[in-house]
Amino acid sequence: MTAERSDTSAVIEGREAARPPRLAIDATGLMLWPPGEGLAGIPRVESFLINAALADPDPCVEVVAFRADEGRFRALAPYEQDHVAAGEISPHHVKRWPGRCTALSQALEAVRQQPWGKRDADRHLARTVTNGRKGIAYQVTRLLIRAYRLYRQALLGLRQEAAPLAAQAEPGLVLISHHILTEEDRSAVSGGAGDLAFLCHDLIPALRPDLLGAGPRETRFGSYLEHLVRSGAPAFCASDEVGATLADHMRKAGVAAPVVYRFPMPSILHANASRAGTTSRIETDEPFVLYCSTIEVRKNHILLARIWQQALDEGVKLPRLVCVGRWGWMIDPLRAYLKAHPRLLERVTFTGLVSDEELIGYYRSASFGVFPSHIEGWGYGASECLDFGVPVIVSTAPSLIEATGGLMPAVDAQDQQGWYKAIRRMAQDHAWRSSLVERIAEKYRPTPAAASWAAIKAGLKESASRPRAER
Template sequence: MTAECPDASVATQAGEAERPAPSVLAIDATGLMLWPPGKGLAGIPRVESFLVNAALADPDPCVEVVAFRSGDGRFGPLAPYEQDHVAAGEISPHHVTRWPGRRAALSQAFEAVRQYPSGRRETDRHLAKAVTNGRKGIVYQATRLLIRAYRLYRRTRVRLSQLTPPLPVEVERGLVLISHHILTQEDRSAVSGDAGKLAFLCHDIIPALRPDLLGAGTGERRFGSNIEHLVRLGAPAFCASNEVGVTLTDHMRKAGMAAPVVYRFPMPSILHETASRMGATSRIAAAEPFVIYCSTIEVRKNHILLARIWQQALEEGVKLPRLVCAGRWGWMIEPLRAFLKAHPELLQSITFTGLVSDEQLIQYYRSATFGVFPSHIEGWGYGASECLDFGVPVIVSTAPSLIEATGGLMPAIDSNDQAGWYAAIRRMTEDHAWRSSLAERIAKQHRPTPASASWAAIKAGLHASVSRASNA
């Protein structure tokens, strides 16, 4: 039998009063479960994957991984198929849910459908896999079709019958660190306080500060009101940068609210840790010099500035290294696409890779000549700190979080200063001594952050938050 988090008070030494039992600390995997399996993770999904897997690997029986069950308005533990979906490494025996047999597994699958009637076909495939214990074949296909049929029935029933909302579920102890997905949902039930005591991971508050940089129709528009609602409820914020913590506090004060409790945790060097396990952290030679920019291609990331600079270099006969833009295509990029269409020769010196695997990205970092990160605004700027993790000099914008992410070690230029960026990129290309001095600065003053240190800081903050709440 696996260990369980105690639910009664724990006796201390003789003569002392009993102290409260440890509270459950839960990490929400709702957002991560929506990410397609086998796809490369970047940005927020990468951080949430780190959190979920750190919790799954933690032998502490008071640490759990949960997902929000909209059907009954509360967070619940993951089913076996959900664990398989989000797990990226070894799972602690405490968290492993054994296969209960086909009959019980089918019953659990039907229950999952009742809780998530809007689930996708991918979810039904996972459920069928859980029922058949991973075996494929006729039984698997029949089970998948049965589950799908039941899901369609449940959807129809929900539409036809105005089901009354579930009664609030009181969570007597424990704290759930909710995913970014919960913060962007229109349904307030997950952040109402009825779902339990909550904390939130504040990657940034860009949706509230710069809505002009978001695509129309995105759920991020609900982010600001949900954040304010959580702060009013007393939910603490966990921030990877001091800048985000300060910005969040200032934003709430301007909204006439009390400052939130903010816990700072160091951003983990997840990709470098993966590379270390592979024995692939040393520099390697590239077939040709290139500059790396790893980020989603969206208006906020300012790729168009780089396109204009590379076009200027072509017109002036200046030889710049190839620009490699690693990341998926995002939103509000029509001006960039129009610029590229008007200057088709640019695609001979700029490569857009699309979403890449961790292995491919590691190879890019190991062999890049230098990096660039001209984003207008950031909560952290993973691509910039990852450059330093691999010893790659990088030019960043003057966004405070980017300067913080690179420890103030790298040259910083205003994101709208094309002339300044052009001069810096040319110097980084041509001045080998300057580039080497920046690499030496990284080697002397920067160290990748172990994921274990980040998890320890987050866990300590969750414990401190529970303690604050119990003493209030």
Template sequence: MTVEHTDASAGTGDGQVARPPGLAPALAIDATGLMFWPPGKGLAGIPRVESFLVNAALADPDPDVEVVAFRPGEGRFRPLAPFEQDHVAAGEISPHRVKRWPGRRMALSRAFEAVRQQPWDKRDADRHLARTVTNGGMGIAWQATRLLIRAYRLYQRARVRLGLREDAPARPVETDPGLVLISHHILTQEDRSAVSGGAGKLAFLCHDIIPALRPDLIGSNTGERRFGSDLEQLVRAGAPAFCASDEVGATLTEYMRKAGIGAPVVYRFPMPSILHETASGMGATSRIEAGEPFVFYCSTIEVRKNHILLARIWQQAREEGVKLPRLVCAGRWGWMIEPLRAYLKARPELLQSVTFTGLVSDEQLIGYYRSATFGVFPSHIEGWGYGASECLDFGVPVIVSTAPSLIEASGGLMPAIDSEDQAGWYAAIRRMAEDHAWRSSLAERIAQNHRPTPAAASWAAIKAGLRDSASRRS
């Protein structure tokens, strides 16, 4: 379903709202996944969307909204520590939500108190407590603090065993957030306890269900292998799904039907034009001239994204004496790309006309979109296809594959060709490069029919869906 935003918060006169003491926030956004990405690095795809969500929640003055991370040692979601806020924040944080580091002495005292309360917690808890004491440090000070906390924990356990103190005193009652929108990391990595039913009420951002539909295109880590069963468990437990495309919502519903599970509650939200919004703030959305024409593909380099099709096309053009613009592929190197590496290694001359930039900053990425002749996105399967919609945001014509989500992401406005049809792609790329009138007509089509989606509109839709779901489950 598509939800409309309604703001249920009430002000106190200074733009903030005070939550009654002891009352848990009704909604929470999980930032666990973002903690694994280095701060300040260019984000794309799922991490970019999750960064948008976390920062929208951090900036929201509504006290019913919280930002949390999963603590495996406790099996619970907890508000971010000061160092975690610093790690994930990309903009302003609402004043009432800012966490200040109390200093090493006070933080160590609090860590010791946590150990006294829960002497049987695991090593993960020691690692996290050490990071709170050192405010995110990971060097010698962190190592020494971790060992100190571990030694204190073993001492407390020994006292319990020897009867020198009662077992762990009751921890003060802590309230959990009412509904947590979990990160992709929770679904695909090792924090299985988060979806096992003990971590409270959950919702999930369903970027796609590719690991369940096409495991041949995905890495074989444990989280990916259990992806389908974890989705089924979430839906059985009543967790709603938030989908950026109608196609993913329909695919998820059909997947559950085949598994004999009732239809999930699906909330549709518009994918935010995050990069374009960043560019607007910089005054950098207009077209600029490139030193030489180039074709742009922004995506992680992995088997699913089908870069090898493009390599074959540019090689075919070289062999036929056809001059194509340079192909520029921006994105980090991922998994299952051995065939692509082997293809490039056997044809070193191909790198004279194909460039792999690696991970780039937002400023560099904006520059590529502003100056690209046109874009390509030949992925085999997608949940959305950010690189395609970002081309449209910057007015750049793009050729996409016939994956339904890519057609949806490009509004049905751009030429679409089957991802296995090399001849079709070759012909379309040549036409786009050589037929200026056709390319201009596609750019005009974008100008008339496409508008970037403000991040605020996406956050409003997600927040409204979370509120609706929380009220249904209360």
């Protein structure tokens, strides 16, 4: 009998091993992004991943979000798919709203099975009933669900253990969103939410918290990252520099280096422009220099402000500087400098957030770009310049040099005179600037989004296929 059980177990294990691994992309962070607001940086990359997974016909790929009240990842509800989808969804992944009556019945059944959920669970269930719509119907539904939950709790007794969840297929390996590491959903990392992988955009919160502030999320980032790596989570890095930095950081922390999968950063904006037929050059009457980045202390906008002020003081006419991006954090010194030098705003423009269409227009018409950031994990604004054939001056941050293929001039982020000299030369030496344009055309190609998704999916499949002890 024992031998028969062993044989049966072996057969079952063989069947399990033969099944393709289930892979999931976490959309928790993007679910919290305001609808209609332009995406940049990490949210843009996560949107690409989510939509690549939604469009993938592979039934073993899905998109999930973390349910804090359950302590696990669950597949997206129909309204959540509508929130994050930016293109076609494969029929394998389409979730259709069943209608209010059926959705309400399902929500009440969920409460019956798991009566000890919190108010967040009630809000989520109410949104599934109204298909994400807010208003009176949502408020009434939320109160009804809460009342039913309290009724179920009263029946079971206040000391009753939580009822078991209904059987539902758990996602296999989940590639978690940046939000899980940096915001309130860190419980997904420290709890038993399942097998995880993570995108390591950078280690800036651990390496340079002085450039981000000293809040709780900065001080805890390193410890949660170490917990992920100790648990065997593989890392996905867009640059070799970040992969090497991650391994070095773990070595110093006494943690074995994780398995690192390198993927090429997709040229998302250029792909959008290609589909719209808007990649060709636009000539403008007034030349301008472009810096596309969130305005924060790490991005070093104050260096550029000082350079343009130096040019005004010396009677040197530089092209207008156009800074595209939202205002961020730790920028009081920049605001104070601009207030003390009011003439600067005659030559420097801050646009705030712009649409993708507007941003494409800026790249198509900029004379050249600048990216003097102190530290980066990649530097999207720099590689996007090359995507559109625009030469760019970058800082000597290794990831920026990698992002631009070592093709562009680089100056130390603290070397104001070096930057002043490089910007003046780029503005005035047309032959040099043209040679850089030719260099981009000869040696650089935008990265198709499909190539990035293929590399990430292959890494996830390889990792999920390995025995857990080897991860």
